[in-house]
């Protein structure tokens with residue numbers, strides 16, 4: 001049920017890695033739901049030696065909630081739909097401007113096939129895939145799990161450390177179709193790109209919002225108890241079934257020093273650190 005303090009979350013834009021953007025409002029929202037002695041129970045400043053991702057933090061939260069702890073997390077998931085979260089998407093492109101103009105689209109296999117056919121026709125390094133070789137290669141990759149979906153992540157640091165292959169090679173499907181020979185080509189086609197997206201959390205599935213409410217509450221307890229100002233790395237992705245509009249794309253970067261998870265973490269250094277959009281911006 002909606003509470004007066006829910007309004008504090010209206011229109012908030014926050015980032016996982018900037019606790020100052022969310023800890024204060026969340027504390028204000030949580031307090032009316034806590035027992036009066038919540039501060040003595042959590043003992044802020046007495047550091048607890050609990051792993052960042054341990055649900056023991058949520059057990060601690062349970063001890064201070066006046067009502068049903070589970071309904072608190074559901075209420076938090078609901079109220080998060082009033083907020084916007086800075087999220088990230090990894091890709092490889094010659095021109096990030098296309099995302100600022102058209103937004104981020106769900107994986108459309110028909111459009112992807114058209115784009116891949118053009119890529120093969122335009123690049124001599126991919127000559128071996130011309131003719132019916134490409135359609136045969138596509139047939140062999142019978143994976144449609146990405147069709148109609150797109151993914152963004154809440155923590156760019158974790159993403160870059162563990163899943164930089166999206167920036168090094170681009171689409172997993174294209175990489176699978178082109179095979180090992182194509183990988184070499186993809187590694188040097190365009191620039192590794194990290195898109196910054198302000199995602200209104202009303203766009204995500206309620207189940208994902210609930211899971212995010214859990215990790216946010218867990219981190220709030222850790223930050224409050226241990227009085228630390230660094231956020232823990234999280235592996236959290238939102239899977240969307242709708243396009244993200246261009247108004248949500250707020251920035252982009254071209255990281256050059258990455259490690260390639262498909263090559264056992266071998267360092268990957270990009271020679272390209274700009275795209276056409278960067279050049280237009282500075283012209």
Ligand SMILES: [Zn+2]
Pocket residue numbers: 096252254274275276277278279
């Ligand atoms: Zn650029």
